[in-house]
Amino acid sequence: MTQTISPSMLNTFIFACELGPAIVQSVPVLVVREDDPNGEIIHATPLTHQMFGYEPGELFGKSIEELIPEGLIRDLHPKMRAEYVINPKVRTMNDGVFVRARRKDGTTFPIQISLCPRTVDGRRHVIACLTDVSRAIASVRAEDGHGQYSGS
Secondary structure: OOOOOOHHHHHHHHHHHHHHHHHHHOOOEEEEEOOOOOOEEEEEOHHHHHHHOOOOOOOOOOEHHHHOOOOHHHHHHHHHHHHHHHOOOOEEHHHHOOEEEEOOOOOEEEEEEEEEEEEEOOEEEEEEEEEEOHHHHHHHHHHHOOOOOOOO
């Protein structure tokens, strides 16, 4: 039995196929295999490379921990990744509290991270959508007139 596809359904499908890759390439996104104990980055969009100061393709194969400033959070991150695997769900990391990320040159910046688990070809992955919140924080500081972000 063949199914007839209406012209509008076909147009919607073609639009989604053409637009989908453009949408994905226009946001900073990282993908890590959920079961990889090293947290190896297997995909990063061009904007992710730019955000972290890396050349295109340079993040592939690096550990996600390389993007976290040295210190307690970086040391604890492998354990936090392992705990996430037990109960993977779509969520914003740290309940919306900004964390610090580390660029290739060692400078840090505030970032918000949303996680989304997905299974592809039988392997579980974590998609991390990244937002550099430096400008938002600077804007709040300017409006407050205090020069410091109060978090409220």
